[in-house]
Amino acid sequence: MNRTALALAAAAVLSAGGIAAAPALFAQGAAQIPGAVEPARVTGGTYAADPAHSLIAFEVNHFGFNDYYGIFGDVAGTLMLDPANIASAKVDVTIPVASVTTASKGLTDHLLRPGKDGAAPDFFGPAPAAARFVSTGVKQTSKTTATITGNLTLNGVTKPVTFEAEFTGAGTNPFNQKETVGFEAETEIKRSDFGVNYGIPFVSDEVELDISVAFEKQ
Structure with missing residues (x-):
């Protein structure tokens, strides 16, 4: 998923949930944005995901016609980071699958509906367990990128996954004064590897995941 699509997905979440904006902060002529892609701004320590500004977008192909997108919001998790030793970083992120949303209420309901007559659900079911990613290794590939x-x-299935991650900004959040770092990461998985087989190949087995997470220092 390209950044334009991810930005549109994020805008949909924010507009649906609303954002509390300080008029002075967003007034014309206000100070520059607080975040910048400057690794020197990052300090070591333990960070926690800001669930209001973190999301995972997924992309599948529908009938070979076009790609379709959905979002998992309310992402939680931790990042342990030492800028002097990126390889020692550890990420543990939990994704509440039950919070999935799409542009179509009917499709969102389909993702979460129970199986008919006691059968297995088509996709996740009405009360799906949260997904979780736990890193096992980090390899820095440039000043702002890494393979995780x-x-x-x-x-209920655990499989190894590799993300290509990019550092997207660091600074102090003007609302709560917390040091914040942002990252985007992407990968592609096969949903059949995780037992989600409905509709293959009409709905693609390949799913692209695009993650955007803001971590706040604790």
């Missing part, structure tokens, strides 16, 4: 390997647990 780890285990993804989804639908």
Whole structure:
């Protein structure tokens, strides 16, 4: 998923949930934005995901016609980070699958509906367990990028997954004065590996995941 699509997805979440904005902060002529892609701004320590500004977008192909998008919001998790030793970083992120949303209420309901007559659900079911990614290794590939390997647990199945991650900004959040770092990461998985088989190949087995997370220092 490209950044334009991710930005549109994020805008949909924010507009649906509303944002509390300080008029003075967003007034014309206000100070520059607080975040910048400057690794020197990052300090070591333990960070926690800001669930209001973190999301995971997914992309599948529908009938070979076009790609379709959905979002998991309210992402939680931790990041342990030492800027002097990126390889020692550890990420543990939980994704509440039950919070999935799409542009179509009917499709969102389909993702979460129970199976008919006691059968297994088509996709996640009405009360799906949260997914979780726990890193097992981090390899820095440039000043602002890294490859993150780890285990993804989804639908009760755990498989190794590799994310290509990019540092997207650091600074102080003007609302709560917390040091904040932002990252985006992407990967592609096969949903059949996690036992989500409905509609293959009409709805693609391949799913692209695009993660955007803001972490706040604790």
